[in-house]
Amino acid sequence: MTRLQKLILSRLALGILTLFVVSALMFVGIELLPGDLAQQILGQSATPDTLRAFRAELGLDQPPHTRYLDWLSGVVQGDFGQSLASGRKVSDLLGTRLANTMFLAAYAAVIAVPVAVTLGLLAALWRNSIFDRAANIGALSAISMPEFFVAYLLIMLFSIKFGWFPTLARLDTATGLGDALYVTFLPALTLIMVVIAHMMRMTRAAIINVLASPYIEMARLKGVPRWRVVLKHALPNALAPIINVIALNLAYLIVGVVVVEVVFSYPGLGQLLVDAVASRDFPVVQAVGLFFAGTYILLNVAADILSILSNPRLRHGR
Structure with a gap:
């Protein structure tokens, strides 16, 4: 393997690791943001039962690490998931x-x-x-x-x-x-x-x-x-x-x-x-x-x- 090929492979491997770290840090940062997505979409007049059902529909009732791993596995397969705000595919957006x-x-x-x-x-x-x-x-x-x-x-x-x-x-x-x-x-x-x-x-x-x-x-x-x-x-x-x-x-x-x-x-x-x-x-x-x-x-x-x-x-x- 030539020096140039080793450089490319090492940089790509480091890049993949960096992407993984960046995605994890972004997920943690978003989780720390104040407010509730379901509450923002449905408004202040939504009942607790409605909010609970809507969170379950969006998958927000699952633990954070589960949601992150599910999203990451989808990305590996080329699926970035759906927008929580609009329901559209992220790739379309x-x-x-x-x-x-x-x-x-x-x-x-x-x-x-x-x-x-x-x-x-x-x-x-x-x-x-x-x-x-x-x-x-x-x-x-x-x-x-x-x-x-x-x-x-x-x-x-x-x-x-x-x-x-x-x-x-x-x-x-x-x-x-x-x-x-x-x-x-x-x-x-x-x-x-x-x-x-x-x-x-x-x-x-x-x-x-x-x-x-x-x-x-x-x-x-x-x-x-x-x-x-x-x-x-x-x-x-x-x-x-x-x-x-x-x-x-x-x-x-x-x-x-x-x-x-x-x-x-x-x-x-x-x-x-x-x-x-x-x-x-x-x-x-x-x-x-x-x-x-x-x-x-x-x-x-x-x-x-x-x-x-x-x-x-x-x-x-x-």
Whole structure:
């Protein structure tokens, strides 16, 4: 078995264990929430007999560990169960919401990744210049502001003051691609401003670190143009940290959109998760949480593999 295969198997095994721990922690957290789901659904006028019968119908009369193990065995078989609040299959609830979240994440990633890498390369190429300092100030400003603050600033500027974009990002099955890009521009721009700063700074730091190497100095002494030194000699050897930070930010674009989706009332997994927590609908919370955790783990495994493939010394184990 090769080193790469061992890495993949070990990461996948660790990921499965992490998913199990995450699901258990989420279940315990939901159980500790105040309130009663049956009481919330039936209202305060429900009689004790009615509540007891309804809890039995939902399976809430069983011990917590029994309900958790039953749900976990269903997940292994591909069945996430039924929503306690609506009675619908969880997989049906996740379908459209998952597509909306992936669309928003892809929208932001297509813009953020090339722009961030380009800005990082230019900042490293023109180190300590006015452009470098301005880019760093902008990046630090974006990192320092939380997502909801950035979102409200964009709403105030582009929706309320200029009226260019809607304040709410509402989508349905009849929305075309052009309308979807227009409606989701502000939430996508919020995500772009947050993740682009991390990727740009890491790209700049990785390139500058490689530029201090002896072989880079030799290339400069030979008269190789600076842009050629950065693109052909420094960038390939700085790919590993750049790939890692891109993977982490792509994971954020998928699993960290909860606040952005709530601010813009975007019908994605983040909004679904908030609604499910409020109603103590633990099968939905468990399913969304497992998807977020699985996405984060898979992207980290992919980053590890790509980092090894981009570095011959790691690829050949020497």
